[in-house]
Amino acid sequence: MKKLLLSVLSFTVLLTGLILSPSNSSAGSQWVDLGKGYKARLDGPHGTANPKYHVHVQKNGKDIGAENMDGTKSHGMTLKNVPSSVVKELKGTSEYKKHKKKHDNLENSKAKAKKINWLNPLDSITIIMGVAVAAGIAFKAWSIATWKKFIFA
Known part of the structure; x- marks a missing residue:
C-alpha cells in the first residue's frame, strides 16, 4: 500500500510539473492600462x-x-x-474579473481546508x-532522475 501511495504521489508531482509552468502561475503580476496616465498591477499572494x-x-x-481583492488594505x-x-x-476589465475569481477560489479553498476531518x-x-500537485509546480525544474533520488533515498 505504501509503495502504491508513493507511486501515485510521484506520478502526480511529475505530471503537474510537466503540465503547469511558472508562467501559468497565479502568483505572477499583470499590468492593465487604465488610460489618462493610470495603470494597475494585479498581483497574486506573495510571502x-x-x-x-x-x-x-x-x-x-x-x-x-493598493487594495486586496476583498477590499482590505494591501501594503498599508x-x-x-x-x-x-x-x-x-x-473593476470592469476582464483581467480584474479573472483576478477576482482566483481570489474567490482561494478563499473558498481556505474555507474548505478549515473543515477537513x-x-x-x-x-x-x-x-x-494537493501537496503533491503543489510540489510538482514548485519543483518543475527537477528532472525525473532527481525526483527518483528524492523519493527513494
Whole structure:
C-alpha cells in the first residue's frame, strides 16, 4: 500500500510539473492600462507580508493605491486615493474579473481546508494529493532522475 501511495504521489508531482509552468502561475503580476496616465498591477499572494490577491494602481509610475481583492488594505494602502472613475474602469476589465475569481477560489479553498476531518482517510488523501500537485509546480525544474533520488533515498 505504501509503495502504491508513493507511486501515485510521484506520478502526480511529475505530471503537474510537466503540465503547469511558472508562467501559468497565479502568483505572477499583470499590468492593465487604465488610460489618462493610470495603470494597475494585479498581483497574486506573495510571502507572509501579503498572502492575498491584490491590486496596485499607479498614476504616471507612482503608486497611489493598493487594495486586496476583498477590499482590505494591501501594503498599508486602499484605493481611496484613486478616482472612482478609475476604480470603476479597473473593476470592469476582464483581467480584474479573472483576478477576482482566483481570489474567490482561494478563499473558498481556505474555507474548505478549515473543515477537513483529518481522521477521514478520503480527506487526508485529498490533502496529500494537493501537496503533491503543489510540489510538482514548485519543483518543475527537477528532472525525473532527481525526483527518483528524492523519493527513494
